[in-house]
Amino acid sequence: xxxxxxxxxxxxxxxxxxxxxxxxxxxxxxxxxxxxxxxxxxxxxxxxxxxxxxxxxxxxxxxxxxxxxxxxxxxxxxxxxxxxxxxxxxxxxxxxxxxxxxxxxxxxxxxxxxxxxxxxxxxxxxxxxxxxxxxxxxxxxxxxxxxxxxxxxxxxxxxxxxxxxxxxxxxxxxxxxxxxxxxxxxxxxxxxxxxxxxxxxxxxxxxxxxxxxxxxxxxxxxxxxx
Amino acid sequence: xxxxxxxxxxxxxxxxxxxxxxxxxxxxxxxxxxxxxxxxxxxxxxxxxxxxxxxxxxxxxxxxxxxxxxxxxxxxxxxxxxxxxxxxxxxxxxxxxxxxxxxxxxxxxxxxxxxxxxxxxxxxxxxxxxxxxxxxxxxxxxxxxxxxxxxxxxxxxxxxxxxxxxxxxxxxxxxxxxxxxxxxxxxxxxxxxxxxxxxxxxxxxxxxxxxxxxxxxxxxxxxxx
Numbered sequence: 001x002x003x004x005x006x007x008x009x010x011x012x013x014x015x016x017x018x019x020x021x022x023x024x025x026x027x028x029x030x031x032x033x034x035x036x037x038x039x040x041x042x043x044x045x046x047x048x049x050x051x052x053x054x055x056x057x058x059x060x061x062x063x064x065x066x067x068x069x070x071x072x073x074x075x076x077x078x079x080x081x082x083x084x085x086x087x088x089x090x091x092x093x094x095x096x097x098x099x100x101x102x103x104x105x106x107x108x109x110x111x112x113x114x115x116x117x118x119x120x121x122x123x124x125x126x127x128x129x130x131x132x133x134x135x136x137x138x139x140x141x142x143x144x145x146x147x148x149x150x151x152x153x154x155x156x157x158x159x160x161x162x163x164x165x166x167x168x169x170x171x172x173x174x175x176x177x178x179x180x181x182x183x184x185x186x187x188x189x190x191x192x193x194x195x196x197x198x199x200x201x202x203x204x205x206x207x208x209x210x211x212x213x214x215x216x217x218x219x220x221x222x223x224x225x226x
Numbered sequence: 227x228x229x230x231x232x233x234x235x236x237x238x239x240x241x242x243x244x245x246x247x248x249x250x251x252x253x254x255x256x257x258x259x260x261x262x263x264x265x266x267x268x269x270x271x272x273x274x275x276x277x278x279x280x281x282x283x284x285x286x287x288x289x290x291x292x293x294x295x296x297x298x299x300x301x302x303x304x305x306x307x308x309x310x311x312x313x314x315x316x317x318x319x320x321x322x323x324x325x326x327x328x329x330x331x332x333x334x335x336x337x338x339x340x341x342x343x344x345x346x347x348x349x350x351x352x353x354x355x356x357x358x359x360x361x362x363x364x365x366x367x368x369x370x371x372x373x374x375x376x377x378x379x380x381x382x383x384x385x386x387x388x389x390x391x392x393x394x395x396x397x398x399x400x401x402x403x404x405x406x407x408x409x410x411x412x413x414x415x416x417x418x419x420x421x422x423x424x425x426x427x428x429x430x431x432x433x434x435x436x437x438x439x440x441x442x443x444x445x446x447x448x449x450x451x
Contacts, residue, residue: 119316122318124277124303124310124312125310125312125316128309129304129330129379129380129383130304130383131333132333138335139329139335144319
């Protein structure tokens with residue numbers, strides 16, 4: 001059992017980080033995905049490309065960018081330090097930010113595609129029937145798109161669970177504080193603790209497979225509920 | 227229908243431009259705008275409903291100004307109180323027949339429950355003989371039932387005018403004649419002013435109390451029955 005304890009701590013931390021990262025991505029992804037799907041403005045595709053960048057960039061490069069922004073001397077980091085005495089580097093919140101940035105394109109892509117697949121004529125019909133823009137969104141657009149949105153969110157959750165490079169750079173590897181499952185695996189292998197590494201790898205795999213199965217069940221080609 | 231309309235709009239798509247210059251007035255209860263597809267009929271209808279903003283002009287319906295480019299008036303679609311029947315009906319696929327009909331009766335942020343049971347909904351279910359399919363979803367309905375649900379949904383909020391976009395085009399020829407007769411009777415019973423756009427000569431014959439022919443963005447011919 002004493003072998004299980006550190007693993008349990010790392011799993012709980014990973015789940016906490018992944019939950020917060022997914023929640024943040026979900027809120028931003030729904031808003032920006034809707035914007036990209038429905039509004040025409042100059043630079044729309046450029047914005048989409050910029051927001052998709054984390055998917056193709058090396059996590060270490062993202063980690064470096066994040067240090068530049070939220071590091072002690074970073075643009076936002078210095079401001080937070082000065083006005084609120086808050087330091088993000090080497091905290092679990094930094095791990096949340098790293099995971100949220102890395103996984104964001106998955107939510108955005110899913111949400112944009114889901115909103116684009118909703119027939120605009122249905123939204124027009126709701127408008128003519130007297131609904132406000134928010135009413136149309138909540139009663140027609142979102143119920144018809146939610147499967148795609150949720151599918152993207154589950155992928156983002158799985159990706160957050162597995163985030164390593166950027167997390168290590170901004171949150172470090174403090175056992176019980178910022179050492180997530182994926183980082184714990186690395187540390188265990190480095191230290192030659194193969195049994196511990198095995199256990200961590202199995203836990204990670206099981207969680208990720210479960211999440212992916214759930215994501216597949218939500219493929220949008222079925223009849224939407226509610 | 228007390229309607230007066232004067233619309234200009236230019237649409238550009240790549241190299242091609244389309245110029246809409248539609249102008250007409252009518253006091254008839256049954257107005258039909260007909261012409262080949264691509265003549266701009268749908269654009270006129272969308273502008274009336276507030277789904278498309280003209281470049282300039284003026285729209286007046288039942289004594290109420292809905293749009294005036296010069297005065298800067300544009301009543302949003304949700305406040306125009308018109309019923310709009312889309313060509314392929316645009317029923318909400320995630321809501322059952324009951325919820326579709328009740329959709330416009332409640333204007334908040336939540337859809338009516340699946341078992342919603344209001345007098346107004348019961349009335350329209352009865353009027354269109356839809357009681358036995360009340361709990362079904364649009365994809366489970368026949369073409370004629372779909373059109374009845376779309377009509378019931380459009381009429382439930384008691385609109386001041388009924389706008390129909392190619393109402394029978396999505397039906398097979400056999401059903402087309404039956405639904406045409408049904409709409410004819412319904413309009414007479416409700417005495418609701420109605421504007422139809424169509425490319426079907428039969429619609430013009432049955433509903434064209436005041437018929438306007440449209441071509442290339444302009445009204446080119448008018449005929450009063």
